[in-house]
Amino acid sequence: MKAEAWIFAACTIFLVLVTPAYWLITDGSEHGGDWTGTSALVMTTLLTLMVTVYLGFHAKKMDARPEDRKDAEISDGAGELGFFPPYSWWPLWTALTLGTCVAGVAAGAWWLFIIGGVLGAIALCGWIYEYYRGVHAH
Incomplete structure (x- = not known):
């Protein structure tokens, strides 16, 4: 470092x-x-x-x-570098729900903000628990 x-x-x-x-x-x-x-x-x-x-x-x-x-050689850095997550759709849904919340606040439509907040909580839970179920479960 x-x-x-x-x-x-x-x-x-x-x-x-x-x-x-x-x-x-x-x-x-x-x-x-x-x-x-x-x-x-x-x-x-x-x-x-x-x-x-x-x-x-x-x-x-x-x-x-x-x-x-x-004095290090290139081979000294070989090996596993860490965990890199595969593709995921959850960041897209989380960003879209955040955009819905922001649009609701900007337009003064609080009902749209509430809908975006509920869908955002679902999308965020899906993103957080993505590796606990399905194909990429640990």
């Missing part, structure tokens, strides 16, 4: 340099720079710093992965 920590550290350094520059460049009014963009850049800087610290902290505790070692 050292490589990932260095990537996020580079992003953090970049944002630390860009944020005050953005504040100074957008200083077009008498009240200072653009508060919206500057606050977004500050929050982005803090988030990348948080990820950098997390990855750096855990990289010290973990054994080196093949990606982190300079």
